[in-house]
Amino acid sequence: MILITGATGNVGRIVVERLAAEGREVRALSRRPEQVQWPFGTRAVAGDLVDAASLGPALDGVESVFLFAAPGLGADFVGAAQAAGVRRVVLLSSGAVDDEAQVQDGPIAARHHEIEQLLRASGMRWTFLRPDTFATNLLPWSYQTKNGDEIHGAYAKAAAPVIHEADIADAAVAALTGEGHDAKAYRLTGPELLTHADQARILGEVLGRPIRYVEIPAEQARAQMSGHVPAPILDDILKLWEQSLERPHPVSADVEAVTGHKARDFRSWAREHAEVF
Numbered sequence: 001m002i003l004i005t006g007a008t009g010n011v012g013r014i015v016v017e018r019l020a021a022e023g024r025e026v027r028a029l030s031r032r033p034e035q036v037q038w039p040f041g042t043r044a045v046a047g048d049l050v051d052a053a054s055l056g057p058a059l060d061g062v063e064s065v066f067l068f069a070a071p072g073l074g075a076d077f078v079g080a081a082q083a084a085g086v087r088r089v090v091l092l093s094s095g096a097v098d099d100e101a102q103v104q105d106g107p108i109a110a111r112h113h114e115i116e117q118l119l120r121a122s123g124m125r126w127t128f129l130r131p132d133t134f135a136t137n138l139l140p141w142s143y144q145t146k147n148g149d150e151i152h153g154a155y156a157k158a159a160a161p162v163i164h165e166a167d168i169a170d171a172a173v174a175a176l177t178g179e180g181h182d183a184k185a186y187r188l189t190g191p192e193l194l195t196h197a198d199q200a201r202i203l204g205e206v207l208g209r210p211i212r213y214v215e216i217p218a219e220q221a222r223a224q225m226s227g228h229v230p231a232p233i234l235d236d237i238l239k240l241w242e243q244s245l246e247r248p249h250p251v252s253a254d255v256e257a258v259t260g261h262k263a264r265d266f267r268s269w270a271r272e273h274a275e276v277f
């Protein structure tokens, strides 16, 4: 039995679909499973990752877990998984984690690094998926594209190898169902480095109208984004964007190494999500 946590999220949702389609025994965790339409064959279960006492029915009989690093996730979860006999954990971590750093730079890296360390010490088999910037982060741009042809945001030249959520899900499925992924940390990226300005241009080409990224001061962008991103994470994101002007994260070949197919490009992602914009 494979337990998928974060099963209603951008990545977990696709992992559930893929595993259910393969006919695997899948259990999907949500804090509100009754409100969700699950793929055929999926058993949904209620539970909160940061309330270990709520996870008994979710973990019962489970061999492998796809783990979403919910804020507050920690030793209680790892203890509950060990006690339930879980043998393998595939963690949705973050490309912000730096193995060389003495101290992780910012709360996003620190939170994911902490759960990684707990899993390394747990005796369970582990694989860490460390994706770079999700293309889904652009979905809030739709509020602007629906009202015009300009995206107002910080750092037009901030660059990232943005990744399609389906590639992260494919890597998760490979690590959950295949061999050779134990004690590996995969840096998952899209196939090319794109600035915010590039992303807006490509989105416009897909939508059939020119979309332009208009740079605004970081402080103004902070106010604009504060409605949908918590303050400490927002500071971290703005800092990562600023750092990327000098030192953008490089493209990695890990998606292809793990999944056997090339990473999907941003244009494909934009086509698949065009109706949102």
Ligand SMILES: NC(=O)c1ccc[n+]([C@@H]2O[C@H](COP(=O)([O-])OP(=O)(O)OC[C@H]3O[C@@H](n4cnc5c(N)ncnc54)[C@H](OP(=O)(O)O)[C@@H]3O)[C@@H](O)[C@H]2O)c1
Pocket (backbone or CB within 6 Å): 005, 006, 007, 008, 009, 010, 011, 012, 029, 030, 031, 032, 047, 048, 049, 050, 068, 069, 070, 071, 092, 093, 094, 095, 096, 108, 130, 131, 132, 133, 134, 137
């Ligand atoms: N966005 C990026 O650029 C980026 C880059 C690298 C890494 N990451 C990491 O990837 C993860 C985000 O993945 P995603 O986009 O697939 O997620 P998402 O769409 O934000 O959804 C997360 C899901 O996790 C579940 N969840 C949240 N807290 C929970 C809790 N306490 N107990 C049980 N379930 C809980 C929620 O399910 P219910 O509401 O149904 O309970 C939610 O649907 C984060 O850890 C993030 O740091 C993101």
